[in-house]
Amino acid sequence: MGASVNRKNWDRIVTLEILRGLRHLGGQASKSDLLTYFRTQSAPITDEMLDTTLxxxxxGKPYKPFDFTFNYNLKYLELADYITRPRRAYFQLTTIGENCELSENLSQDVLTKANQTLDKQKKEDVVSHEELPEDEPAVDWSEELLDYLKAFSPSKFEQFCRQLVHQMGVSLDETVGIQISNDGGLDGFGYITSQDDFRTNRVAIQAKRWQGTIQSPEIDKFRGAMDKFNAEYGIFITTSTFTRGAIKASRQGSRVITLIDGAKIAELVAKYQLHVKPVTTYLIGDFYKRKGQ
Structure with missing residues (x-):
C-alpha cells in the first residue's frame, strides 16, 4: 500500500485496544492473542491498519507500521505500570490496568508516566517515540525468524511446518500430504489422540509461505481438501496474517480450523525450542549505578 498512511491517531487507538483486549481475554494474553482480538473483536483497529505495508x-525491506505502533505501546504501557510481562511476548494487566478508565486521554497519561519512569531510571540511551525513525520499527528475534522462513524454499517451509505440528502432538502420516507445493491438496496429514487416549482424530495441514494476507477463499479451499481425507481437524500455517473474513470462515461449520500466523509461529517455536536456543541475560542493579564510595 502507499506511503500516505495516516498514523496520527494510532497510538491513542492502540493503547486503548490493548487494555480493552487484555480485559476481554481475562487479564492476560500473548501478542498473538491480542492480534487475533484486533482482527475479530476490535472495531477501531481496521484491516487497513493491520495490513498496511511500507x-x-x-x-529497502517491507514492514508494517502497525507492528511498530503495537510494540511501542506495549513497551510504554509496561513502563507506566499498566501491564507486566510475566514471560516473553506474554502480557498481564496490573491493578492500574484493570481499573483505569479507558478514556480518550489515556494514551497521553501513559506516555507521561512512562517517561517519568525512564527519567527515574536515568535511561539516557532510550530515545523518545518522536525520535525513533518513522520507517525503522524495532526488530526482535521473531521478526528475524519470519524473514528466514519467508526465504525458505516451498519444500523446506513445508518440512518446517510438519516438524512444528509434530511437536504440537500430531503423529504424521508418511504417505498422505507430502507432495511438495501441491496447493490444490494438503501439505501434511496426521493423527492426534485425545487426552483420555480413547479417540484418535485425523488432522489436515496446510502451509502457505505468503507475503500477502490469507483470505476466506483459501480457508474454503483448504476445507475442501480436508473433505477428501475425512479430516476432523485442520491446521493452517502461514508466515503472513489472516483477514477477518478468513478467521470467521475458519470457525464456521462443525470442523474448526486452527489458524497459525507469523506471530503464533514465533510463540510455538519458542515454546518447543524448535531449532532455537534461549539466551539468558542480566539486568545491572542500582548498586552499580549509585555514585559514591
Missing amino acids: TSKKS
Whole structure:
C-alpha cells in the first residue's frame, strides 16, 4: 500500500485496544492473542491498519507500521505500570490496568508516566517515540525468524511446518500430504489422540509461505481438501496474517480450523525450542549505578 498512511491517531487507538483486549481475554494474553482480538473483536483497529505495508527507506525491506505502533505501546504501557510481562511476548494487566478508565486521554497519561519512569531510571540511551525513525520499527528475534522462513524454499517451509505440528502432538502420516507445493491438496496429514487416549482424530495441514494476507477463499479451499481425507481437524500455517473474513470462515461449520500466523509461529517455536536456543541475560542493579564510595 502507499506511503500516505495516516498514523496520527494510532497510538491513542492502540493503547486503548490493548487494555480493552487484555480485559476481554481475562487479564492476560500473548501478542498473538491480542492480534487475533484486533482482527475479530476490535472495531477501531481496521484491516487497513493491520495490513498496511511500507518500504523502509534505510534497508529497502517491507514492514508494517502497525507492528511498530503495537510494540511501542506495549513497551510504554509496561513502563507506566499498566501491564507486566510475566514471560516473553506474554502480557498481564496490573491493578492500574484493570481499573483505569479507558478514556480518550489515556494514551497521553501513559506516555507521561512512562517517561517519568525512564527519567527515574536515568535511561539516557532510550530515545523518545518522536525520535525513533518513522520507517525503522524495532526488530526482535521473531521478526528475524519470519524473514528466514519467508526465504525458505516451498519444500523446506513445508518440512518446517510438519516438524512444528509434530511437536504440537500430531503423529504424521508418511504417505498422505507430502507432495511438495501441491496447493490444490494438503501439505501434511496426521493423527492426534485425545487426552483420555480413547479417540484418535485425523488432522489436515496446510502451509502457505505468503507475503500477502490469507483470505476466506483459501480457508474454503483448504476445507475442501480436508473433505477428501475425512479430516476432523485442520491446521493452517502461514508466515503472513489472516483477514477477518478468513478467521470467521475458519470457525464456521462443525470442523474448526486452527489458524497459525507469523506471530503464533514465533510463540510455538519458542515454546518447543524448535531449532532455537534461549539466551539468558542480566539486568545491572542500582548498586552499580549509585555514585559514591
